[in-house]
Amino acid sequence: MPAYPAQPLTPQPYKGDTQLRIPAGLRDGQEVRTRELGGPGRHGGAPGDLYVTVQVTD
Template identity: 75%
Template structure:
């Protein structure tokens, strides 16, 4: 599973013309850049359907007051 955090593209965020923003070479027209990326190896239970939510234990961010990492809930997209 790949987790990404994005930030707005500084090159095309200030452009008002939509055509110019789509032709931006920095973000390739997406309008955002990857700020950081992490890859986790997780096991998804058999029989999960497309669009179903799954809970991944202890992969979420720390609690409000700096406690242990919590659970991360993800929506699974099955690609065959």
């Protein structure tokens, strides 16, 4: 089977509204993953995961 070159994925901004549960103790710069709220999957696959980077302020 021939090998296919990997194609880089470019993160896309999230367009929409959603509610997330932010766990206690999260620090600035950490990420929260929400399953299947990301971009559409290739070839009809399931949507990807949405990653949110947390910015903590006082």
